[in-house]
Amino acid sequence: LEQARRPSVIWLSFQECTGCTESLTRSSSPTLENLIFDVISLDYHHTLQAAAGDAAEHAREQAMELNAGEYLVVVDGSLPGPNANPGYSTIAGISNYEMLMDTIEGAAAVVAVGTCATFGGLPKADPNPTGAVSVQDLVKDKPVINVSGCPPVPMVLTGVLAQFLTFGTLPELDEYGRPRAFFGQSIHDRCYRRPFYDKGKFAEAFDDEGAKAGWCLYRLGCKGPMTYNACATMKWNGGTSWPIEAGYPCLGCSEPEFWDAGGFYKPL
Ligand code: SF4
Ligand code: F3S
Structure with missing residues (x-):
């Protein structure tokens, strides 16, 4: 045919x-x-x-x-x-x-x-x-x-x-x-660590007890509240993981001026 x-x-x-x-x-x-x-x-x-x-x-x-x-x-x-x-x-x-x-x-x-x-x-x-x-x-x-x-x-x-x-x-x-x-919702709005943010539980260092317990990465510079993307729900590698699940803050990579905006792990 x-x-x-x-x-x-x-x-x-x-x-x-x-x-x-x-x-x-x-x-x-x-x-x-x-x-x-x-x-x-x-x-x-x-x-x-x-x-x-x-x-x-x-x-x-x-x-x-x-x-x-x-x-x-x-x-x-x-x-x-x-x-x-x-x-x-x-x-x-x-x-x-x-x-x-x-x-x-x-x-x-x-x-x-x-x-x-x-x-x-x-x-x-x-x-x-x-x-x-x-x-x-x-x-x-x-x-x-x-x-x-x-x-x-x-x-x-x-x-x-x-x-x-x-x-x-x-x-x-x-x-x-x-x-x-x-891109309609922020990373923060769909992040599985959000309940920790709402309760004020934050990791203060990449290897502290909070980080090990999976607490919010905001104080380590997470740009999730200002970043709009689908990572939190779609993830990578067939839904295996995404940056915040791997322990790193969101860098804001899908936003304009990403490279000049200081997203690279700069504490807020
Ligand atoms: Fe929001 Fe980032 Fe904390 Fe997730 S890790 S709740 S995106 S500040
Ligand atoms: Fe996603 Fe880029 Fe942030 S991959 S979690 S928008 S740094």
Whole structure:
């Protein structure tokens, strides 16, 4: 039987660390294999595609041509802005800026994945040597969905893709362009250590009796009250664990200005 063509996804990786793709490979429902073999046609992705060099660029151009107006562009990483030196980050001799603007032209929507693509992330942190900007700083004439997090929770990304590809609709977004279904509540509101916070039981050191008893990590710098993400309920590695369950405070990795906001274990 002839199979219906799977929706095309073009994934662009700019100034990033591949952590977002690493996270995606840990998606459990659907798995990455299920996603790319049964649900979407992943036509361009530096880490996952078999093609290289000219063949890879040809695959991107062909996907754009064959699926004009229908394909999705996923971006991880920030990119040097239009006024920055284009040589700071290039792929196949094309600047990141040029490649983004060229690739989104026929796209139905753009999904920015990870805190670098959504808010600029580490490359944009002070002193921002490459003049990095986020996807939403540049894309003004297409819907942009921000799946933030460093890295993002993989099933948030697959959930957004599945909704768009199954129903052709985009999720309701919060003030930062993040899907409300996943980013609508704070880490603090869904944290299993919250009863300790409410009773005033706090760990004061990473190895004290409170830490061993699983008390609240607020006094060790937890940014859960100011951070919106789905970690507390979706977790990682098929629901195995997440930072606070592993004993570390939330760093606020899904919020704008994460790297410059002092989230790294600074006591409050
Ligand atoms: Fe809130 Fe963090 Fe304490 Fe959890 S550990 S209750 S997120 S302050
Ligand atoms: Fe990031 Fe905090 Fe979740 S650091 S991974 S938003 S618990």
